[in-house]
Amino acid sequence: MVQQPDTDQQPSLSAEDETDDPEGASDHTMTETPAPDPEPVAVPVSKGQVLRAVAGRILFALGASLALAAVVHGMLEASLRMESDEPTLLGPALLSFGVLWVVVLGVVGLVGSLRAATVVVLTLGLVLAAVNVVRMDILLIPLSFRDVVFLKDPAFLAEMVPMADLVKGSVAVVVVAGLLTLLVSRAGRRRPRWRRGRPGWLGWLAFRGVAVALAVTLVLLAAGFNQPGNVVRGAYDRSGADWRPWSQSRNYLLNGFVGGVLSNLPTDPMATPPGYSRATMEKVAERWAEVAEQRNKGTDPDVLARTNVVVVLSESMGDPAALQHATFAEDPSPEIHALMRAGGAQMISNFYGTGTSSMEFAVLTGQNTTLFKPQISSPYQQFVTDYPHYPNAVGWLKQMGHRAVAIHPYSPHMYQRTDVYKNFGFDEFIDRDSMTERARLGKGGFISDRSAYREVLRELRESDDPMVVQLVSMQNHLPYQGRYDDPIGVSSDKPIRAQVVGQWARGVKGTDEAVAEFLRELTTKGERTIVIQYGDHFPGIFSDAQVRAEGLDMYRTPFFVWDSAHPDGVAGKDAGLVGNPGGGAVAPNAAMQLALQQVGASMPPYFTLLAEVQEKVGVVRGRTVLTPQGEQVPIKELDEEQRALVRDMKLVQYDFSIGERYVLDEMWYPAGK
Incomplete structure (x- = not known):
């Protein structure tokens, strides 16, 4: 039987034991020239002990990442509500929190340290929340991925936000990051570092890999949020999301910060209108050329x-x-x-x-x-x-x-x-x-x-x-x-x-x-x-x-x-x-x-079409119209002639913007091909 060593020399599997030196060390010496430490004696550990230690570590990581996600989620939601008390819809709010949790868990898995992940996640969350508060105050529009373009023009940011405030904000971020680093290092002194070769290390590594893979998978799926059939978008829709893209502040307030950001991810600018083809567009161009000829009589x-x-x-x-x-x-x-x-x-x-x-x-x-x-x-x-x-x-x-x-x-x-x-x-x-x-x-x-x-x-x-x-x-x-x-x-x-x-x-x-x-x-x-x-x-x-x-x-x-x-x-x-x-x-x-x-x-056929829409339909605003008489009505309530005008405008707009530009020459001018 192998003799049990002193507890100071025992390699611990406990989630609470902090021993950066697994071999241990002696506190006192009896001679001026200390004798070499004895070789540590291996302590047999059962498979059950290893599994319990790994499970404890994983449960702690899950709980800690859940708490981090809750704090960041709270900061981001609070940044939207500096002047509004409108509540978020429960279903999208829970789903947004879940998405954020998976991302935070991926950060933990990537860096392999709860301490480092805490500093990174909380600092980044604080920066995003603070920037969102400033943006909401200036433009009343929350942050989105498109805002990275402003990083190319720091002079604009400096003019929109006083330099003193920018300096204060930068100093505050550095101070907060430093304090977080100090706090988590002190709070984690009893937390062991899981080194390569330690019993259970492979189990912890496998958990980290799963966490990163799950986060990456979710991010890749969410990247196509605005594509038909996207599973993440479907989950939000089933949770009761109420998308208000024409009012981004309400869109974010109702569906949560994460939901709002996802809803503004890149997408095709315009869906292909029903019936769009070269033949269809040639008929449209012919029709509006005739109208333009009539309207241009007497013009210069x-x-x-x-x-x-x-x-x-x-x-x-x-x-x-x-x-x-x-x-x-x-x-x-x-x-x-x-x-x-x-x-x-x-x-x-x-x-x-x-x-x-x-x-x-x-x-x-x-x-x-x-x-x-x-x-x-x-x-x-x-x-x-x-x-x-x-x-x-x-x-x-x-x-x-x-x-x-x-x-x-x-x-x-x-x-x-x-x-x-x-x-x-x-x-x-x-x-x-x-x-x-x-x-x-x-x-x-x-x-x-x-x-x-x-x-x-x-x-x-x-x-x-x-x-x-x-x-x-x-x-x-x-x-x-x-x-x-x-x-x-x-x-x-x-x-x-x-x-x-x-x-x-x-x-x-x-x-x-x-x-x-x-x-x-x-x-x-x-x-x-x-x-x-x-x-x-x-x-x-x-x-x-x-x-x-x-x-x-x-x-x-x-x-x-x-x-x-x-x-x-x-x-x-x-x-x-x-x-x-x-x-x-x-x-x-x-x-x-x-x-x-x-x-x-004289007007080209394209402007003739726009003139007819302005005069007979009014101001088209997505699914509604402000009529020339000042009434707001849904497009579906327009008469057939008005709906036909809107259909032609959509067809021509698609053709000129992201379509094939089949009739640009005929309806406007020979350029852009």
Whole structure:
């Protein structure tokens, strides 16, 4: 029989024994030159002891990872609810927690240490939650995988979030990671390290492999979340998920942070419309060529060839007059409202608080972004750059001899505009670093609209050819705190962030004055110029209560078409917008064809189709329509003629965007193939 050694020398299988030195060591010596330690005597361990030790280790890992997942899940959910107490649906919440648990367990298996996994998981969870709080505060849109694009432009992050806050946040992350490392190392001193060769080590290794394999499998399955038949999506649907992709804040609140992130994973931009084929598209093109021929009688096919076209997206320019639950001490935009009466309307934005590039895309391409899948919030980043050329109004105008220039007084990398503008056919892109004038309005503000308009004037003066100029302004982009010393007073019957809203309104006033000055300059230029200006969205600065109370009004932005040949409107002041006789709201993708009608130009079949949809159907918003009479109705309740118009618009949009472009030549212009 083998003699039992001292307990200090016994290799432990207990989950509670901490012995980084399995051989042990003697605490005292009897001589000045200590004798060598005796060889440790092997202790027989039964198979049952090994199994119990491995099972204990695995159960502890399962419990610890469950606790970690609960903490991270709580942090992420709390980051969504800083200003909302709307509960998450129970089924999706439990499923999201389960998904997160499997991922955390995979991290434990990958690093092989509960201590290291705790530091990694909690630090990453804290960072995601904190960033989500900041993003929700600025844009009211939660984090998604698409946000990695902002990492390419750290200057944008620095301007959106004060540098002091970024430094504080970075220091806080380092401090938290350090404290976590200290705490888990102290708490784990009695926890043994499971070294190679130790009894049960292979069992623990097998568990780690299973955990990693399970997590990787789940991640791979979830990557196709938006594909038909996806098992993870099916599980969410069976759990009672209520997807609200048109309102991402509610989408995340209802289905949980994890569910919201999964629902925004990449997907095909648009499902293939029923019946799509070359033969179908040729019939569509033939039909709309006939309609265009009839509508173009009496128009001027050459007017645009001798006319400058200026398209202006006015950043964060919602229409203050549209709000029913806010009263301003003065009208922030009297000049713009006069221009809207003379030749404009309210445009219906696709988003509240965000969506600038989506609106820019819709106006330039004539494509209705609500007809894409709900996950498509930024076509520029999600599919436009997948093509060497993409059909748009710039390419069409260049066929008539226009020189194309894009101006954006900010970073050229935002929304991949550098690549997109090349794709669209712009000859030059002027960003903030290449502008001649860079004056700023207010303290810490962005380059002013006055400076941006002067850049447009400079380009028009220096060109001998007719021009198409695309300007995306930046002046009124948030944050607004402390920007102006004299914010416009505002009151509301709902809880409101009056100080911030007043700061925004003062910036709108500055834009209004800059617009008036810009148009006065254009009247003296001697060349015919049309200006198409619209707001992209209201800024995300209003309280949840007011956003709910305003409803669709929080999506109304100013839109006007101004013609230097008729500065007071085609038929005189307050004549209204040609092509919109009822004065109804305007869809973003209808803007260009409305401008053509305003100046009496002939329209290609594609714009004729968009005109008929605007006039006879209204603003198509996914599954609903805002009619010319101002009523919101489901598409399924439209009459047959209206539904046929929407079907044709979907077919043409699919063909021009991700389809084969069978009829691009026939319906618009020969480019992009």
